[in-house]
Amino acid sequence: MKLGNTHISGAQVVFLVLGSLAIFFSLVPSASQQLFLFINQTGRLVPDTPLALVTDWGNGVTAACIWLTILCFRPSIFWKSLSAIAVAALLINAMKQGFDVMRPAAVLEHIRIVGAMRLNHSFPSAHTGTVFVIAGMAWTLCRRTDIKALILLAAVMVGLSRITNGAHWPLDVMMGAWLGWGSARLAAHWVPECQLSSKHMLLIMSVFYGIVLVSALQARAPFPDLPLVSVQLNLLLLLPLAGLARLYRHMRARQTAGESKVSLAG
Numbered sequence: 001m002k003l004g005n006t007h008i009s010g011a012q013v014v015f016l017v018l019g020s021l022a023i024f025f026s027l028v029p030s031a032s033q034q035l036f037l038f039i040n041q042t043g044r045l046v047p048d049t050p051l052a053l054v055t056d057w058g059n060g061v062t063a064a065c066i067w068l069t070i071l072c073f074r075p076s077i078f079w080k081s082l083s084a085i086a087v088a089a090l091l092i093n094a095m096k097q098g099f100d101v102m103r104p105a106a107v108l109e110h111i112r113i114v115g116a117m118r119l120n121h122s123f124p125s126a127h128t129g130t131v132f133v134i135a136g137m138a139w140t141l142c143r144r145t146d147i148k149a150l151i152l153l154a155a156v157m158v159g160l161s162r163i164t165n166g167a168h169w170p171l172d173v174m175m176g177a178w179l180g181w182g183s184a185r186l187a188a189h190w191v192p193e194c195q196l197s198s199k200h201m202l203l204i205m206s207v208f209y210g211i212v213l214v215s216a217l218q219a220r221a222p223f224p225d226l227p228l229v230s231v232q233l234n235l236l237l238l239l240p241l242a243g244l245a246r247l248y249r250h251m252r253a254r255q256t257a258g259e260s261k262v263s264l265a266g
Contacts, residue, residue: 011139011185014152018178025171032171036104036163040111043164048114052223053232055115055161057154058127061219064212065236067134068205072243074141075201078194081137084187085130088180092129095175096121104166113166115223125168125176128159132177136184198251205247209240 008016025032043051056062067085071078101123104111135155142148159173168176196204216237223229 010145010148011136011181015178015181015185018174018181022171022174022178025169025174029171032169033108035170037108037111039160039163039170040104040166043160044112046164049226049228051114051161051164052226052229054157055127055165055167056222056229056232058125058131058158058162059222059233060130061212061216062233062236063130063134064208064215065233065239068208068212068240069243070134070138070141072205072240072247075196075198075205075247076193077137077141077188078196078201078204080187080191080193081133081184083191084133084137084183087187088129088133088183089126091179091183092124092126092176095124096126099123101169101172104169111166112164115165115167118167122168123172123175124179125159125162125172127162128155128168128173128176129180131155131158132180133184136181137188139184140188198247198254202244202247202251205240205244209244212240213237 025035057066067081071081100120103119103122105113105117106119132155135151138151139148142151155177159177162168162173163170194201216233221230
């Protein structure tokens with residue numbers, strides 16, 4: 001896409017759109033409230049389970065499973081993605097504590113709520129920020145436009161589900177998406193690629209996977225009345241195993257190649 005003599009990439013367009021919407025809703029809070037009511041009430045047409053399944057993609061443990069799986073197949077983005085997640089998490093949590101905006105359930109009556117009712121720390125949406133960090137990094141790995149569109153659509157669905165579930169205002173969602181996407185884009189451009197060996201990456205990914213498993217065991221179910229959400233998480237916990245297996249095979253192949261070179265030299 002060109003704007004005058006300046007070429008603008010698709011990722012930059014997404015960043016500008018998200019930022020513009022976040023600024024608009026911050027300047028016109030009544031628009032954020034009206035849009036919330038429209039999306040939240042329209043969402044009554046969708047059953048609770050599909051909404052909970054989608055919104056859980058932005059949950060920390062679920063998102064970590066997706067992130068680890070991507071890393072096992074593309075370990076070169078390890079430092080980039082880790083930096084992006086750290087920056088987004090710091091910004092979002094600092095803003096949550098600093099602004100302490102009341103959630104829709106504390107302000108409005110007769111709204112639809114799926115899951116636990118929370119009343120404060122609404123701005124910005126951590127679920128949306130998390131999924132947009134991962135989407136932003138995955139975007140950099142794809143060349144096909146249709147795959148990029150699907151990645152972005154999945155992230156947008158998580159953001160919409162946060163409104164439909166009654167957890168966040170549209171402003172929260174837009175700001176979370178903007179921060180997550182922006183952090184991913186900054187890391188993609190400024191953080192160097194990871195040059196660690198397959199052996200070291202396998203060790204690091206195994207440690208991260210162990211942390212995710214422990215976190216999954218200790219965390220309370222976000223939707224205890226919707227068992228399919230727990231089933232989805234259990235299935236996603238298996239995904240990184242495929243990636244770890246690939247890293248192991250890659251490590252063994254390199255070791256075998258190295259041994260062959262040594263025997264030939266001998």
